[in-house]
Amino acid sequence: MHDDAIEPFFATLAAANPSPQTELEFTSVFELLCAVLLSAQATDAGVNKATKRLFALAPTPQRMLDLGLEQVTELIRTIGLFRTKAKNLVQTCRILVEQHGGAVPRSREALEALPGVGRKTANVVLNVAFGEPTMAVDTHIFRVANRTGLAPGKNPLAVELKLLERVPAKYAVDAHHWLILHGRYVCQARRPQCERCAVRRWCDTAASTMPAEG
Template sequence: MNLQKRRELFDRLREINPNPTTELEYSSPFELLIAVMLSAQATDVGVNKATKHLFPLAPTPQAMLDLGETRVRELISSIGLFNTKAKNVMATCEILLRDHQGEVPRDREALEALPGVGRKTANVVLNTAFGEPTMAVDTHIFRVANRTGLAPGRTPLAVEKSLLKRVPAEFLKDAHHWLILHGRYVCKARTPNCPHCVIRDLCRYKTKTSAP
């Protein structure tokens, strides 16, 4: 996909959604960090249902530790891998208080040093909480980047690096959100909704679906 098509692709996505953001509900960088940690192998809807009860009780690292791992585990028990996630949340809160004055660090290396935080989670936090032009490649973005020909790659890291090079600078801050939402609601895994896709004519996917 050449530069002209890439610009057109993001122009169209921006036109239908000028201010994209995560569907996770949060009110601080700390709450976003915890929500993204909980979202591994879980839906945003499921995470929001749990954090609706968790965050009012524990909006800070200290409050989370005061709440205790048992109570945290109970509150997130509807989410997959909740036992491991509860342990990671508590360990992360301890590190935030010990090493970062209770604040979420605006640094990739420091973020990835937190239990339960990998590259994708760090990218989401850096982009969504701090406005950094990062690209958190999940299954949706990986699929859209490869299907459309925007930034083909065999691994999430390869796609991430390709997107950072190929997405025009003016779109880079919001590109992560546009692509994930497009993959979640239009360019779905099993049956992409090609007839209602605003970038259909730019996409290189060979087996586009037709209107019923």
């Protein structure tokens, strides 16, 4: 993607969805952290179904610890990898209580020190909860960034760093939401919906496969 295409690419996404939001449901920074931790290899809808029950009983780290591993495991058993995620969640809550006064830390280093929290999860929390212009590269963003030519890279970190370099500052906070939603609903893995894509004119792949627009 040419540099001069990036501004209209994001302007078009922004016009269609001025205030993009994560599709995970939460009412606090702690609940956001839990939801993102649970979302690996799971759909947002599946996570929301489980966390609705979980958060009703345990809306704080201490309440989660009070539930105990066995009950937390049972409450999230509909989510993939639920046993490992339950263990990580309980261990994370223990660290939050013992080392952070029950609050979710704002630094990347502290977030990534939590069990089950990697760079992508930390980026989501920093962005959604604290408004930082991070790029949480999931499978959708990785695909869209490479397919469009916006930020090609061989691994998520390479794509993340390229996005940080190329995305204009005024779009940086919301950029990862637009790219996720675009990948989830339009630029899909098996069959990209190029015929109804609003940004196809700036996409490297669509430009090579579709007739030029008049």
